[in-house]
Amino acid sequence: MPIAIKVEEISKAYQLGEFSSGTLSRDLERWWALYRGREDPFLAVGETNDRSQKGKSDIVWSLKDLNFEIHQGDAVGIIGKNGAGKSTLLKVLSQVTAPTTGKIKVKGRIASLLEVGTGFHPELTGRENIFLNGAILGMRKNEIARKFDEIVDFSGVERYIDTPVKRYSSGMYVRLAFAVAAHLDSEILIVDEVLAVGDAEFQKKCLGKMGDVSKGQGRTVLFVSHNLASVKQLCTKGLVMRNGSLVFNGDSSNAINYYLKEEKNSIVRDLSCLKDRSGNGSVTFKEFYLENEDGDLINTILTGQTIFFCFKIETNVANSKIDLGFSIHSESDESLSVLYSSYQNILFNSFETGTRVVKCKISEFPFVEGAYSIGGRLLNNDIEADWPKDRIGEITVVKGDFYNTGNLGIKGKAQYLIKGEWLSH
């Protein structure tokens, strides 16, 4: 496939703090330095964009030396934490702002959708705004006229099309705005989390439309989202960014795995420090962590993902018969599920003392997005050996493709997802 976008050494510096009377003297200083052919004195001291650390200079690099290529027809998801530089990259790509250094070469027409309804004028009618908005996004007038009926149909606001949009409900406004954007006909489409609008039904429609665009029509799509499930569903390639740099470039599912691995704050929980615990201490919890199928440490998981709950335990007494149990709790500390290995007739025999790791594989993790905590308890020969009263671990769950169909189910209605086999007689 030919290359659609080639990014070479792109960097973007931002100045922090307020622009005030200091700016003029600094600007003069910069001009003077550049005039003499010196390096810009204020860019030289730039540092990486790490929000959590207080830097020395007030210049940060939002993007630093990015290099990558995107092929025609790829649907590329860009993921990363807040402040990783995703939106800045999209802004630079869509020419809203210029890079500080570097070059981007593009083949084909770019349409960017950093926001829906850009340039809508409240006094104008829906019809007039369709034309205006379409033209702002780079469509020609006859192109819009040709698609006009389709756009109105998609938006579902036909009845109000000759009413000024200032009298629209916010939902109608967004629907109309997205409808215009969805009918853009450019070779390259850049989208920034605009799908987080409208009701569930309309969101589904939008995702479907996006899918058509990337899969059906062979156009190049760049898509920034925090919703990993829609990235997985829509995109074939993934870029992971961290602090303004590109840290992963590959398949979207690998990118998501990489990103989830990245999200570590305290991945391995040291449990020796938990003081409030009961039991005879013949077996004790040492560590708790989560692994994915590839054996990588993770902290954030997708609904529907296969994960391993891993417990490092220490046996202090020979000839132990260990029964390990754990529980999953919701944010409001409601107990959602309890599982002991003995329920499944599994006991771990230890003839000697020492440490070992017990893993429990959960295929297709069924809980919906949210924060969960884990409790643990050990029994040895049916007698309580260790029961920390505090939680031994935390999991963050994000939306995932549980059903393997791309359908995420109805948001907010369910806590726990099940899958069924459907029959009919």
Next chain:
Amino acid sequence: MQIDSEQWDLIIEPKNKLFDLKLKEVWRYRDLLFLFVKRDIVSFYKQTILGPIWFFIQPIFTTLVYMFVFGNLAGLSTDGLPQPLFYLAGITSWNYFADCLNKTSTVFRDNSAIFGKVYFPRIVMPLSIVISNLLRFGVQMLLLLVVVGYYLLSGLSISWDFHLLLFPVFVLAMAMQGLGLGMIISSLTTKYRDLVFLLTFGVQLLMYATTVIYPLSSLSGKLYYLVALNPMTFIIEGIRKSLLGVGVFDIYTLTYTLITSIVLFFVGLVIFNKVEKSFVDTI
């Protein structure tokens, strides 16, 4: 230059070329230009009862007030012309320049929401301002035509000659000055807001240094040259000369007008081109 075997439609770089007019791109976005003009015109009188009549009301009332204050109370000369003709021609022309200047000078600030989210050649926005104001100016010129017709019927004689052909030149020069100066100011205000305050009363004061309420012929000595330095002076004089037959005009004033207009326009364009690429970061 490095030889690139592939053909690229677009290369995004840190800086624009100095004199890159991007005419091709502007042409591609001509529909947008047209729609912006339409938006400006239509949204001006939406939800008003009198609608487009408002285009006439403002110059009529301003003319009446000027006739009273400057014509009757102050007794300023009107170059031998009937007061309504003299003031109306000056006011509509000046208003065109002032509107172009005022609106262009805030173009980055007013449209930062759009500019921050989507790309189109930024110059389209100031161009649309100049064009939509031109339409308004044209409509107001019809009013002047009506007043001229009235005076012709009541026996006034106006000697039209080849100067009439220069009218479009003066309008163009006025547009270039308003646009050029506006672009300079708008570019500077992205960082330094001070100019906004300067501009709001500066334009008002500048009108008194232009021959809107008095003819250049009524001045003499240093004051004459001071007012003549103002590039707008010879434009207003030239417009009066071409439409009403009275005003200071010769080949030198025309040259001065053309040179200042072209210089202002290109300086504005260069600065605008430089700023448009990353003003989003500072505004």
